[in-house]
Amino acid sequence: MSEPAIAVAGLVKRFGEVTAVRGIDFTVAPGEVFGFLGPNGAGKSTTINMLATLLRPTAGTARVAGHDVVGERDDVRRNIGLVFQDPTLDAYLSGEQNLRFHAELYGISRSVVADRIRQVLEMVGLWERRRDKVRTYSGGMRRRLEIARGLLHSPRVLFLDEPTIGLDPQTRASIWDYIRRLQRAEQITIFLTTHYMEEAEYCDRIAIMDNGRIVALDTPEALKAGVGKDRVRLQTGGEETDRAAIRALKDGFGIDAEVRDGAVTFAVARGEEFVPRLFTELGLPIRSVNLARPSLDDVFMAYTGTTIRDAEGSSRDWMRLAVRNR
Numbered sequence: 183m184s185e186p187a188i189a190v191a192g193l194v195k196r197f198g199e200v201t202a203v204r205g206i207d208f209t210v211a212p213g214e215v216f217g218f219l220g221p222n223g224a225g226k227s228t229t230i231n232m233l234a235t236l237l238r239p240t241a242g243t244a245r246v247a248g249h250d251v252v253g254e255r256d257d258v259r260r261n262i263g264l265v266f267q268d269p270t271l272d273a274y275l276s277g278e279q280n281l282r283f284h285a286e287l288y289g290i291s292r293s294v295v296a297d298r299i300r301q302v303l304e305m306v307g308l309w310e311r312r313r314d315k316v317r318t319y320s321g322g323m324r325r326r327l328e329i330a331r332g333l334l335h336s337p338r339v340l341f342l343d344e345p346t347i348g349l350d351p352q353t354r355a356s357i358w359d360y361i362r363r364l365q366r367a368e369q370i371t372i373f374l375t376t377h378y379m380e381e382a383e384y385c386d387r388i389a390i391m392d393n394g395r396i397v398a399l400d401t402p403e404a405l406k407a408g409v410g411k412d413r414v415r416l417q418t419g420g421e422e423t424d425r426a427a428i429r430a431l432k433d434g435f436g437i438d439a440e441v442r443d444g445a446v447t448f449a450v451a452r453g454e455e456f457v458p459r460l461f462t463e464l465g466l467p468i469r470s471v472n473l474a475r476p477s478l479d480d481v482f483m484a485y486t487g488t489t490i491r492d493a494e495g496s497s498r499d500w501m502r503l504a505v506r507n508r
């Protein structure tokens with residue numbers, strides 16, 4: 183197997199008395215979309231800043247695109263793209279001029295720059311608007327331009343800190359569409375932080391961070407399967423058959439069911455495998471079946487004791503400080 187895109191071992195960050203990151207370990211495979219979720223102050227921004235070489239770890243190691251974030255900082259920087267919270271586009275320049283400026287900063291060779299600018303602008307659907315000043319762009323267009331800029335120097339790993347915060351759901355969905363397409367087209371690894379559960383669903387794997395530690399790490403599916411059972415609602419067509427169904431579920435499967443809102447309701451592991459058995463083994467008429475899975479909100483609640491909504495809002499000022507003080 184090829185080397186991980188990100189490999190973190192025993193990573194710690196202390197700010198004086200505060201230990202923001204308390205020894206975390208994880209790896210991210212090349213081409214993965216990896217999401218970091220957690221309440222305010224969990225240590226997400228501190229972690230992403232260490233991986234992006236903007237903050238120096240207190241202890242432990244992190245390798246990004248095969249290079250050490252402390253010992254080979256310049257190599258890491260050449261191989262990563264950053265799309266962070268602070269908007270740093272120049273609103274009085276056109277989209278294309280912003281990218282040219284970035285290309286110069288990164289020393290991208292003149293012979294390839296025009297082609298590459300076209301490529302990334304087309305990827306995020308802004309080629310037609312390239313000559314317009316950024317101040318005429320919508321919030322979603324600016325974000326797409328920032329993503330295009332983060333990709334300009336063909337990074338192996340793209341870091342996105344809350345890529346869609348403050349955007350409406352439709353724009354968020356379209357940004358994700360672009361992120362997914364980019365990831366396929368460029369085969370890059372994407373590491374992002376988010377507060378939005380539906381956004382976490384797009385990730386191949388998610389790490390939930392709380393109080394400086396990773397408390398859960400898996401695919402969204404596995405995390406949901408881990409917190410609880412699926413909920414099945416069954417309609418049999420009558421009170422008598424409902425009662426018979428409750429008995430049959432108890433006797434045949436050892437399941438406790440009850441009638442709720444006119445449907446026989448119960449919890450079961452791997453509901454999608456259980457429902458077909460109902461049809462063949464229950465021996466009663468079934469008029470409809472509804473299967474609901476635990477959501478990532480349930481997962482978040484189970485691991486952090488708060489809802490993701492409570493965790494919204496932000497203490498981003500720390501990150502700005504960290505970026506400025508680098």
Ligand SMILES: Nc1ncnc2c1ncn2[C@@H]1O[C@H](COP(=O)(O)OP(=O)(O)OP(=O)(O)O)[C@@H](O)[C@H]1O
Pocket residue numbers: 197200201202220221222223224225226227228229495496497498500501503504
């Ligand atoms: N430069 C700093 N100096 C002192 N303490 C800091 C600094 N940066 C972060 N912290 C502290 O470290 C902890 C983790 O902060 P961090 O910003 O990494 O959390 P987060 O998970 O990104 O939160 P949010 O979702 O609010 O952005 C917090 O207690 C924060 O106050």
